[in-house]
Structures are given as C-alpha cells and as structure tokens.
Amino acid sequence: MDKVSVLFAASEVAPFAKVGGLADVAGSLPKALSKLGVDVRVVMPKYKDISKIYLDKMEYVMHFFVDIGWRHQYVGLFKYISDNVTYYFIDNSYYFCRKGLYGYFDECEQFTFFTRAFIEMLPLIKFKPDVIHLNDWQTAIAPLFLDAFYKSNDYYKNIKTIYTIHNLKYQGIFPKTVLEDVLGLGWEYFKPSGIEFYDNVNLMKAGIIYSDYVNTVSPTYAEEVLSAPLGEELNNVLAEKGERFFGILNGIDNDLFNPATDRSIYQKYDKENLSEKVKNKLGLINELGLSQDIKAPLIGIVSRLVDQKGFDLIVECLEDILKDGINLVVLGTGDGKYEEMFRNYSSKYPNRLIFLNTFNADMAQKIYAGVDMFLMPSHFEPCGLSQLISLRYGTLPIVRETGGLKDTVIPYNEYDDTGYGFTFTNYNAQDMLFAIRRAVRFYNNPSTWEKLMQRAITLDFSWNTSAREYLEYYFKASGEKNNAENENEYKRH
Numbered sequence: 001m002d003k004v005s006v007l008f009a010a011s012e013v014a015p016f017a018k019v020g021g022l023a024d025v026a027g028s029l030p031k032a033l034s035k036l037g038v039d040v041r042v043v044m045p046k047y048k049d050i051s052k053i054y055l056d057k058m059e060y061v062m063h064f065f066v067d068i069g070w071r072h073q074y075v076g077l078f079k080y081i082s083d084n085v086t087y088y089f090i091d092n093s094y095y096f097c098r099k100g101l102y103g104y105f106d107e108c109e110q111f112t113f114f115t116r117a118f119i120e121m122l123p124l125i126k127f128k129p130d131v132i133h134l135n136d137w138q139t140a141i142a143p144l145f146l147d148a149f150y151k152s153n154d155y156y157k158n159i160k161t162i163y164t165i166h167n168l169k170y171q172g173i174f175p176k177t178v179l180e181d182v183l184g185l186g187w188e189y190f191k192p193s194g195i196e197f198y199d200n201v202n203l204m205k206a207g208i209i210y211s212d213y214v215n216t217v218s219p220t221y222a223e224e225v226l227s228a229p230l231g232e233e234l235n236n237v238l239a240e241k242g243e244r245f246f247g248i249l250n251g252i253d254n255d256l257f258n259p260a261t262d263r264s265i266y267q268k269y270d271k272e273n274l275s276e277k278v279k280n281k282l283g284l285i286n287e288l289g290l291s292q293d294i295k296a297p298l299i300g301i302v303s304r305l306v307d308q309k310g311f312d313l314i315v316e317c318l319e320d321i322l323k324d325g326i327n328l329v330v331l332g333t334g335d336g337k338y339e340e341m342f343r344n345y346s347s348k349y350p351n352r353l354i355f356l357n358t359f360n361a362d363m364a365q366k367i368y369a370g371v372d373m374f375l376m377p378s379h380f381e382p383c384g385l386s387q388l389i390s391l392r393y394g395t396l397p398i399v400r401e402t403g404g405l406k407d408t409v410i411p412y413n414e415y416d417d418t419g420y421g422f423t424f425t426n427y428n429a430q431d432m433l434f435a436i437r438r439a440v441r442f443y444n445n446p447s448t449w450e451k452l453m454q455r456a457i458t459l460d461f462s463w464n465t466s467a468r469e470y471l472e473y474y475f476k477a478s479g480e481k482n483n484a485e486n487e488n489e490y491k492r493h
C-alpha cells in the first residue's frame with residue numbers, strides 16, 4: 001500500500017476557529033500529512049464565529065439528518081479546499097450558531113451531533129478513509145459509535161481509529177442520563193471496561209478503550225500520564241493499551257509562524273538580521289505604553305489564564321519580578337481570579353505590567369517577536385506550542401520542566417555551552433524566580449544573549465519529523481485493516 005487516507009476530526013481548527021493548541025495542530029498537521037502524500041480531509045463544526053472571509057469561500061455540499069437519541073437533526077455539509085487539504089464543516093444553527101466554542105450546558109449533545117454527522121457523511125461523500133483520526137473528548141466517542149451503530153454496515157468495516165489526547169484534564173464527563181437520552185447507547189456499554197467512570201459517562205475513557213491507537217502530544221507527557229496525579233484517574237486505562245499508547249511531539253507551522261514573513265509584527269527579521277528584532281520590542285513599548293527603557297528585560301505571556309499554566313507561581317512572586325526592574329506583557333483570558341490579579345497589578349505598575357485581557361492572534365505574534373523572554377511555568381503541559389513559537393521568533397523561553405516543555409526546551413548550560421532556555425524542576429515560586437533571575441543575568445551579557453537567540457531561531461520544530469511518525473501509525477493501522485479484509489475475503493472463498 002502506498003497511499004493512505006485519513007479523516008481528521010477536531011472541534012477547533014486554525015485559522016477557522018481557535019481556543020488553544022488543538023486548533024494549531026489541527027490546522028497544521030493535516031497540511032504536513034498532505035505533503036507526505038496522505039489523502040487527508042479535515043472535519044469541524046461550522047461555528048458562527050468563523051471569519052466571514054472563510055464563510056464566503058465555503059461551498060455547500062449537501063444536507064442529511066442524523067439521530068441523536070430520540071432527536072432527528074438536520075446536518076448541512078459545507079467544504080473548502082486549501083493547501084491540498086479538504087475541510088468539511090458540519091452545519092446546524094441550533095448547535096453551532098452560538099458565541100464562542102465551548103462551555104454550553106448541552107456540550108455532550110453538541111459534540112455527539114458533530115460526531116454522528118461526520119461518521120454518517122462518509123458514504124454520502126463517497127470517502128472511505130483507512131483511518132479516522134480523533135482529537136480530544138469532543139470526538140472521542142466515534143470509535144464506540146462505530147462499534148455500536150455501524151458494525152454491520154459494510155462501508156465502515158475495518159476503518160481504523162487513532163485517538164490523540166491533547167489534554168487529559170478535559171475528559172468530557174457527563175451524568176449517566178446522557179447514555180440513552182443523548183448518546184443513544186444501551187446500558188451494556190455502561191461498565192468499568194467501557195464508558196462508565198465513577199457512575200458517570202466519560203467520553204475520553206471511551207475513546208481510549210475503543211480506539212485502535214491512542215497517543216498524546218509529547219513523549220514525556222505520555223510517560224507522566226501513566227501514573228497519578230497527571231493520569232487524572234485514567235492512568236490504568238491508558239496503561240492497558242500497552243504499545244498502542246505512545247507520545248508524538250507536536251510541531252508548528254513554520255510558514256505561518258515565520259518572523260521573516262509575518263505581517264502581524266512591527267519589523268520582519270530572520271537569523272541573518274536578528275538585530276532587527278529589537279524594533280519589535282520598541283513597537284510593543286510604543287503601542288502598549290510600556291516604560292521607554294528599551295534595555296529593561298521584557299517578559300511575555302500568551303496563555304489561557306488557568307491553573308494548569310502555573311499562574312499561582314506568578315502571583316506569588318510578581319512583586320519580586322517587577323521590583324527587579326523586569327517588565328511584563330500578558331495576553332490572555334480565563335479564570336476570573338487571575339484576570340483580577342493581573343488587572344490589579346497593572347494599575348499598580350501602569351507602565352511596567354501591561355495586561356491585555358482578550359484573545360488576539362495578531363497581538364500574540366507581536367508579543368512572541370517583541371519580548372526578550374517568554375514565561376511558561378506550567379504545572380503540567382501536554383506539549384505546549386507557545387514555547388515553540390517563541391523559539392521560532394528568537395525569544396528565549398523560561399519554563400518548568402514538565403511534559404512537552406521538558407522535551408523541547410534544553411536549559412542553557414554555560415559550562416559546556418549547550419542549550420537555549422531557562423528551566424526549573426520543582427513546582428515552586430522561588431525556583432521559578434531563580435530561573436528568571438538567571439535568564440536576566442545572561443540577558444545583561446549581550447554577546448551570550450545574542451548567541452542564545454541565534455541558537456533558538458535556528459531550531460526546527462516544524463512537523464517534518466512528527467508528521468512522519470503519525471504516518472507510520474496510519475500505515476500500521478491500515479495494514480491491520482488490509483490484513484483483516486484479506487482474511488474476510490479468504491473466509492468467503
């Protein structure tokens with residue numbers, strides 16, 4: 001077999017709709033796979049918030065109906081082709097004509113609808129993928145649905161599934177009443193070796209059990225989740241997958257994140273003229289009203305403001321950081337307690353701490369390019385893309401050694417002159433402060449800093465390697481599919 005076909009299903013895909021790293025991955029991995037010869041089609045919901053630029057370019061394909069428990073719901077199907085990848089959009093204004101992507105009371109029903117719709121569209125569009133690639137809890141129920149509703153339908157026979165967990169923290173746990181009412185399943189699936197989880201329904205657990213392969217997005221996180229506490233009570237279920245559970249490091253889209261061509265930033269630059277980078281710092285200082293001291297170290301944060309990202313450590317030593325003469329720019333939305341904390345500090349230190357309480361992709365790019373250091377002291381981190389984007393822009397990361405941060409940020413060692421970042425191990429504010437102060441010490445030595453920036457901007461965290469790893473698993477899975485098909489053929493004769 002020389003060509004493999006894949007349906008890639010995700011609840012967010014950049015540039016159409018994005019909340020976090022899942023969208024970046026779903027926007028860039030399929031493109032990389034397509035370059036490797038994979039027939040890859042992406043499917044996502046047609047959200048109201050998708051920019052008009054894309055809505056106008058979408059083409060209506062067809063409509064059909066799916067059953068969600070006792071409901072019979074309309075599915076509009078749209079498509080858009082870009083970079084050799086076909087994107088399908090599942091439309092239903094009742095489920096997706098809402099502000100934002102997540103957090104509604106009927107999330108289970110919304111994404112059950114999405115999942116049933118993309119499974120049932122396959123014969124209608126005459127696309128029979130070798131593999132369906134699922135992502136996070138929103139699409140995790142697909143392999144169980146294939147087992148429950150489509151087993152006897154020849155069209156779906158032997159389609160293999162790979163399930164990627166981008167964050168084990170968000171599992172899609174719902175009261176057991178959804179089992180019949182929304183999922184339309186019989187109680188035979190409500191068992192410890194099935195979808196049952198502490199007397200609730202857990203969609204991620206079903207995804208792990210019923211998928212042929214399961215992975216997460218960095219080798220270290222794949223190891224960490226095999227035990228408590230990062231296993232989030234699913235460590236044993238993951239361990240049971242054995243070699244069918246593994247870690248593949250995420251990549252970034254090097255064309256999209258490229259300081260040499262990025263139209264969002266104040267001044268383009270590359271490794272040959274890295275000295276131009278400072279104009280981006282000046283741009284930020286002027287646009288945001290930061291103190292005019294260009295020499296003062298500037299730390300950036302672009303993040304969801306949630307516990308996972310280590311904000312309690314930042315709360316603990318923010319005064320110390322500011323008293324050290326370091327300035328900060330923080331872009332993010334999330335938990336009220338962190339939003340309030342940054343709001344308070346920014347009024348106390350008006351030109352020293354700028355807090356932008358919004359989601360703004362353009363401003364994110366300006367920050368990656370304009371700051372000297374990027375702070376990401378995560379409590380846990382499945383992969384983390386922000387540190388990779390920072391490195392691509394020659395901005396040095398300060399991170400906690402966990403998950404993908406540990407796999408991607410090599411700490412600078414001045415004795416053997418290796419590494420390019422600043423790291424700490426224990427989840428502890430003083431250790432973080434120590435790492436920040438160490439970074440500032442080298443920042444104050446321009447020749448060392450310049451060398452580290454050069455090192456960072458030269459690194460390659462594109463999909464080159466990781467897309468091939470996914471491809472290997474697709475081949476493995478479709479090989480199993482072909483073996484199964486040959487066996488059936490043999491039995492029939």
Ligand code: ADP
Binds near residue numbers: 359360
């Ligand atoms: P996670 O997926 O846990 O949120 P990642 O580091 O994997 O974290 O990916 C986060 C992505 O979302 C990055 O591309 C980052 O730039 C982007 N992002 C996060 N917050 C914002 C924001 N407020 N505005 C713009 N982009 C943001």
